[in-house]
Amino acid sequence: MxxxxxxxxxxxxxxxxxxxxxxxxxxxxxxxxxxxxxxxxAAANIGAKEMAQLCEQLETQGELSTLGDAEEVLKDLxxxxxxxxxxxxxxx
Numbered sequence: 001m002x003x004x005x006x007x008x009x010x011x012x013x014x015x016x017x018x019x020x021x022x023x024x025x026x027x028x029x030x031x032x033x034x035x036x037x038x039x040x041x042a043a044a045n046i047g048a049k050e051m052a053q054l055c056e057q058l059e060t061q062g063e064l065s066t067l068g069d070a071e072e073v074l075k076d077l078x079x080x081x082x083x084x085x086x087x088x089x090x091x092x
Contacts, residue, residue, distance in 0.1 A: 006088055009046050013039060013081060020058060020077070024070045032070070033062025043084075050080045 016039040023032035040055035054077040061070050 006046055009042055010085065010088065012042055013051075013084075016042075017074075017078065017081060020074060023062070024067060024074060027067065029062045029065040031062075033059050036062060046084075048080070048084045051077060051084060054080060 016035045019035040020032060020039070023029070023035060036055045036058035040052045040059060043049075043051035043055060054073055057073050058070060058077070061068050061073075
């Protein structure tokens with residue numbers, strides 16, 4: 001069951017990160033909020049705490065309709081995702 005959840009997480013995470021990037025570039029705050037919220041929940045489900053925290057920051061920026069430091073947070077999210085992805089590969 002856990003393996004199945006992790007296998008579903010990988011493509012979902014990649015798609016949501018792309019959506020977050022697009023939302024920031026287009027200043028689409030609703031899309032930013034929704035994509036970050038979805039990824040936050042998925043990351044929390046597999047124990048990727050840092051990813052979940054970064055997504056929470058992005059979700060809040062979407063809720064407040066401000067980009068603030070969204071680009072920097074996104075860079076940190078991409079770095080965190082790379083670490084999680086490496087850990088997932090080692091687990092298999």
